[in-house]
Amino acid sequence: MSVIRKRNKDLGLLELVAIALGGMVGGGIFTVLGISVSMIGNLTPIALIIGGLIALLAAYSYVKLGLYYKDEGATYSFFKRTYPDSHFSASIIGWFIIFGYISTLALYSFTFSSYALSAFGFGDVIWARKAAAIFILGVFTLINVWSVNGMGKIEDIMVYTKLVILVAISFVLIQYGEVDFNTFLQNMAVDYKNSTVLSVLIVASVTFVSYEGFQLVINAVNEMTDPDRNIPRAIYLAIFLAIIIYLVIATGALFSITPQEIVKNKEYALAIGAKNAIGKLGSNLVVLGAVLATSSAISGTVFGSSRQVAVIATDGYFPKWLSIRKDSIPKNAIYAMTLTASFLIVIGGLELILEFGSITFLLVSLLMAIANYKIKEKTKASTFATSTAILGLACGGILILYYEFTHNWEQMSFIIVLYVILGLGAWLFAKRHEKKTIKTID
Template identity: 60%
Template sequence: MKKQKNTIHRKRNKSLGIVELIAIALGGMIGGGIFTVLGISISIIGVFTPLAFLIGGVLASLAGYSYVKLAIYYKDEGATYSFFKKTFPNSPFAASLIGWWVSFGYISTLALYAYTFASYALSVFEFADNNIMRKLTAVAIILVFTLVNIWSVKGMGKIEDIMVYTKLLILCIISFVLINNSNTTLPILLENNDDFNILSILIVASLTFVAFEGFQLVIHAMNEMSEPVIKIPKAIYSAIIITSLIYFIIALGAILAIPFKNIILHQEYALASGASDILGHWGSDLVIIGALLATSSAISGTLFGASRLISVIAKDGYFPSYLSKKRNEIPVYSIITMSILAFCLILIGDLKVILEFGSVTFLLVSILMAYSNFKIYKQTNSSLAIIIISIIFLSVATILILYYQAITQVEQVYFIAGLYIFLTILAWLFSKFK
């Protein structure tokens, strides 16, 4: 009887296959990113926006390399936090710090996805620009997926499959329709926008890095998959490639079919507004459905992966101990706490600040992961050249975001710096008194 129970337990814990794992990664990546940053990107670099997304994909691939190598070596669902802690076992403050930073990075993206969901969900109503209604709707959708993730792992995985692969189909249709209804050509756009500025393109690629984060959520499902050595690289690299191609095609279709001024004017729901102008009501509805599915799956995937990370950190004493408790292998209290903190960010935060904080956070964390891999590259069987290139490129991207903030809205630099200081103090206190 005991042997039979153990068998059932193993099957329950290994319920996620490669299809579900890719869906979790895509759910975390293709969320609010493309729908939120498209207008910002075009307002800065115009016709070169698709190129910036491809560069962003390269940055994500460089960041993903060390994540994959460390995941295969350590086989720990704690991912970012656990990798850093195990690589530097004699530095509890370092482990606590990266745990606090990356957890709040996930919380900020959760808020971003929910706000973008609300923007598109309300775009068909007269009160579409009502900020209070947007925030209330954002809070409501997080609550829905909080309950879904508390329900069951298998249930979440199947719902994630449906949302992710349906939204991919819709996004492909949107891209085809936009390109097929283009009112200009790429050579004409390039001729009218000959102010090629490589620095601006790199800045936009850096700003959009948050639109690519999410691939590491796969690692947090380590205990819910079989053969992680095979499935983790396949899921992460497949998700990055798929995401990069979709972002490029959507951005290309948008600049060919929608006037730049319309995209910039309606930044928070630019694709819906543009599709409505070109294709009428049904085009706008199609984009809205795609946006709602994209942001919904991103919310669900982020809650799923990040809650397990927070549970691991709490178990080690760097977060309040109640966050480590699980019910039926589900970190219920971590999920609820993430949702509450995301509520707070939505209610008091500014969308652009949340976006930039998320990009900076995941760039910094990716640099630390590359550095961890550098320290043990022989054990992880990694390429030293790729690791060094990753560190250089990711560091430059971080500097470019801070530079852009300093020359545009320096108060955002102060806000983000203050938030980092606050998180650092909390990390130090928990590392000292855990």
């Protein structure tokens, strides 16, 4: 006889939007800004809008599947339940998506430490940054283990504070920047002539990683109030807000900082622009906003992905001890993800792992769209919308792979090797689970 545990319904719309924005508006936008400007200059805002539209295409299937299954396993559970006869399919998508989350945890933590230590003389010492990154991971591990409601309230404060700071600084840069609106439009026209549609679409695909995180809402289905209303509202609202925020940040940077400075300084470009416009106070506020951005991204990712780990472990595709919960919180899964991310921080190579994460999330979203199409009668999904999502996400995946192969084939080779290693682990657990299933039937 199974024991049905009563879950606390502590998370409302504000908390859910905060979780999604916490996962999206992390360190990604600062890095993507430099890459985008180096490729297409002042057309960056257009690429960000297209990237947001790709995210909306991905979100459509997540929302439909989320409302139909109402399963906190989200990506993994949706695919497993749509294709119930393939143990390997369930195992491999679980391994890929969780390792993608672990890689982003490592990146967010390292980005946090880079900003947090930037004002100190030892800020450039690599081991100081790594120590600070592991420390902040530990802090948010304890917060998530402590309380679901406590995590939600802290996430609210961090997310909405960082949004106010970043948006306010961006408007100041637009107001006091050396470039006026007409000049900005003229610069866009020049860049349009010098760029290609393919370049804009490649950048839009690359920016998808900046929108990754909205699916974390579904991981909280057992802790949220009124899932039927709050899942779609939280996801679509979060993506819309992220598009607006990214547009304001990018425009503010382009109004006050030359493209050369943005490319050279990348994630620190906004801080430099703020310092030029309103002095050291502006730079400090940007650093504060970036620290809050990465902090909320860490917290939201730990919260959502740990619940997926627990679900996958319960099904036998991860070690069983990862499925253990206490007070409905998957504490072992949280500890395991934190330790693995800390290991990645220690050994380095975070940029390579990040590229793996960005490709993984885009391709996994494609698989979700295909799954949604397969059962579109059950999820009541639009054939046109689902087909458009499949086409758009497939094109985005092809473009980002093309970009990696043509710009850094060594990095792409490493990613392929990583896929092979994870695939082997997924295969071994799938075979073990299949044998146990056969024995149970016998």
